[in-house]
Amino acid sequence: MRRRANRPWTLAGGADLAYGDDDRRQTIRLLTDPRLAANFLHTHRKLHPSDYDTMIRVMDLVWDCPEDGTVNVAGYLCGGCFASRAWLELAARCRDGR
Ligand SMILES: [Zn+2]
Numbered sequence: 001m002r003r004r005a006n007r008p009w010t011l012a013g014g015a016d017l018a019y020g021d022d023d024r025r026q027t028i029r030l031l032t033d034p035r036l037a038a039n040f041l042h043t044h045r046k047l048h049p050s051d052y053d054t055m056i057r058v059m060d061l062v063w064d065c066p067e068d069g070t071v072n073v074a075g076y077l078c079g080g081c082f083a084s085r086a087w088l089e090l091a092a093r094c095r096d097g098r
Helices: 021-033 036-043 052-058 085-096
Strands: 061-062 070-074
Touching: 021 036, 021 061, 021 070, 036 052
Parallel strands: none
Antiparallel strands: 061 070
């Protein structure tokens, strides 16, 4: 995974309708939870909590746009190119021949 540390996550792309409102609310709640590291330790017992950027990726709370590097909250379209995560991942697989 290419790291794009120190970029803030965004909701600017708007809701990805492939996800439900409850899923989006839960993701945002987890992203802003001051107990994130404790939750990470509880759900990922075999991993050590590390920096915030790593934990939110391991917990699949954000996704990095493969086209423009925008850090997007799971359940939202890309704030840079407004494409969905599923479409961008499919396009990347086709382009890379995976
Ligand atoms: Zn994008």
